[in-house]
Amino acid sequence: MKYFIVENNQPAGPFEIEELVRKGIKADDLVWCEGMEQWTSASNISEIMAALNRCPGIPPVMPLNMNQPPVYKTEQEPAAPEQVVSTMPAMPNTWLVASIIVTLFCCAPFGIAAIVYAARVETLWQTGRYEDAEKTSGKAKKWTLIAFLSGFAFYALYLVSMFTVFSNLKF
Structure with missing residues (x-):
């Protein structure tokens, strides 16, 4: 399966999983492929995580567990990442x-x-x-x-x- 990734705030791809690993994809990078409703972190794709875990030179990065991943309008091509509306609330006072x-x-x-x-x-x-x-x-x-x-x-x-x-x- 081929995946799109975000590079310089633009969708890039499609890439095979091995190409993504060579490009240095991290578990918290956003990916999308045909059939997906929205972008998701690479950590949510079991094939990508398995490939990252197979490669000893590239340690997997633990993802930020976002409650709501960014929403993109998807048809054939993923929407541009700058169309994402941030739902990240302000950090509360630590005291x-x-x-x-x-x-x-x-x-x-x-x-x-x-x-x-x-x-x-x-x-x-x-x-x-x-x-x-x-x-x-x-x-x-x-x-x-x-x-x-x-x-x-x-x-x-x-x-x-x-x-x-x-x-x-x-x-």
Whole structure:
């Protein structure tokens, strides 16, 4: 079977699988062949992945797991890639800087939990797991606020207790 690929934002091909491997196709490159409704990543084509895994000099690249691949109008030839409408949402706030600051200055146990969640947000977003990235961002925010508020409460109680102790001292 012969496949089209995207080169310089233009469809190129058709190419046999061996030609694609020689051209250095990666698992996350977009491909299309006759009979397909839309472009898809090479990782979704078992024959291409099998050829990539057979070639020791060309390691397969793990694909970005896009929830919705780009949609092209296909008849005989694939549509130009610039017609693709991007459905990639903006990356949610990671809360990493805030979580590090509250860990250092407020409350380390809750801050560490915030850092763990904050560090996961970007990776989830880059792999196309947008809903998981949103949820993890929410958890990072929650733990950052808990760390800040618990640290604030601790320092407030400390100041009140010190004020009470020093006000009761008699010189």
